Amino acid sequence: MTRGPNTRLADLFGLAGWSKGELARLVNRQAAALGHPQLATDTSRVRRWMDVGEIPRDPVPEVLASLFTERLGRVVTIEDLGLSRAGDAESRQALGGLPWDQHRTAEVLTEFTGMDLMLNRRGMVGAGAALAAGSALSDALHDWLLVRPDPVASVGQGARPPAGPAGLDRYEAAPVGSAEIEALERSVEIFRAWDAARGGGLQRKAVVGQLNEVGGMLAYDHPPHLQRRLWGVAANLAVLAGWMSHDVGLEPTAQKYFVIAVHAAREGGDRPRAGEALSRAARQMVHLGRPDDALDLMKLARSGSGDETLPRTRAMLCTVEAWAQASLGRGQAMRRTLGRAEELFVSDRGDVPPPSWMQMFDEADLHGMQALAYRTLAEHEPGVARTAERHAKRALELRGEGRQRSSTLDHISLASACFLADDPDQADHYARLALLTIGETSSHRTWDRLREMYRLTGRYADCPQVGELRERIELALPAAAAGGPRA
Secondary structure: OOOOOOHHHHHHHHHHOOOHHHHHHHHHHHHHHOOOOOOOOOHHHHHHHHHOOOOOOOOHHHHHHHHHHHHHOOOOOOOOOOOOOOOOOOOOOOOOOOOOOHHHHHHHHHHHHHHHHHHHHOOOOOOOOOOOOHHHHHHHHHHHHHOOOOOOOOOOOOOOOOOOOOOOOOOOOOOOOHHHHHHHHHHHHHHHHHHHHHOOOOOHHHHHHHHHHHHHHOOOOOOHHHHHHHHHHHHHHHHHHHHHHHHOOOHHHHHHHHHHHHHHHHHOOOHHHHHHHHHHHHHHHHHOOOHHHHHHHHHHHHHHOOOOOOHHHHHHHHHHHHHHHHHOOOHHHHHHHHHHHHHHHHHOOOOOOOOHHHOOOOHHHHHHHHHHHHHHHOOOOHHHHHHHHHHHHHHHHHOOOOOHHHHHHHHHHHHHHHHHOOOHHHHHHHHHHHHHHHOOOOOHHHHHHHHHHHHHHHHHOOOHHHHHHHHHHHHHOOOOOOOOOOO
């Protein structure tokens, strides 16, 4: 089958640096190892894949995805290669054929996690392709998210789970009952607590592996109430996998997991969960210096969450939006948005228990996000730095046990606010408290915030106390940190 030039495959082929003959030989060798010795790919066939968009027969697309994943050191899916067949994502245009239907969501989930696990197992990491723009994501998902899905139906009708990428271990899933789903739901809570305490690096592989297994389970015909709960588990694990990936600097991988989480949440009938997943993608964008993209995503998160969204969840969404506005120097808009966040938070009477994925957002988090927003705005309006200090101190007072990463980030926000308020003595004190605990987490995001604080120390570098602090920060920052500290 041909469809015109396959520019996706051609672009990745150029990055990989193979000749067409080399790629043909690798495909034949890998396919033979998988039990397909009859495959006889040659240079002319590889050329047709790229020049006229010919779709190779199975198992070649999976083999190619595996080969490109290993070569490039990042997850490359069949859709990334432009090799989806008609009836899959071909009829949809950008961003891997967003939005996916229920069947495709389960397939993407299993395929992508399988590739991610392969990279973990082989010790390979990579930044991957560029992030999709927030406007592109929100435009692709807007109408689909606002319409309720059909009642949860089976994906696989009792068939085998979707095949994983070539060369990967395949999890042989089976139908599950309520007891197994309860165990999966408990495991999510354990993973979430570990992430809050120690950061995303140490347990990311375990979360991705659990998500891969759930993808296999979703291929079976479960009663609707169980299938809905499985989609909920998938959404929660995908958000965690995305947040942990963001926490360790795997940004395109993180974004893919957030998109998977949005799809899974919607299939499970939980639009507020989909909105929260989008807010994670927005926070990622602000962290990476793309606040306009974050605002695009937050607009969809607010409208797509639905009327059933609890006030506390809406308050959380407001804090993310406010941080993006602060990054753009929009002080009045930020203040209005934070005001709405406070009103929504106090209006939540607690008569409806928050979902498990919102239990981490408490009063301490509200103040922590307000501190971050005001600290960010202080780069444009130094006079608000003292307000950032007050919120950061209140967040630290309220932080409970097991929130080490958040406490470290609060100390960094507080120290940064003090530097911006021209109070280097207090800033030095809180910066040193952050240094006491920052090594206990595996959070690159925390190190990024520390580098931002280091930049603020530059104007006080002649002060002996701050000069010594700068030396300590330089020693503490990971040697592999891109670019190192900048004055």
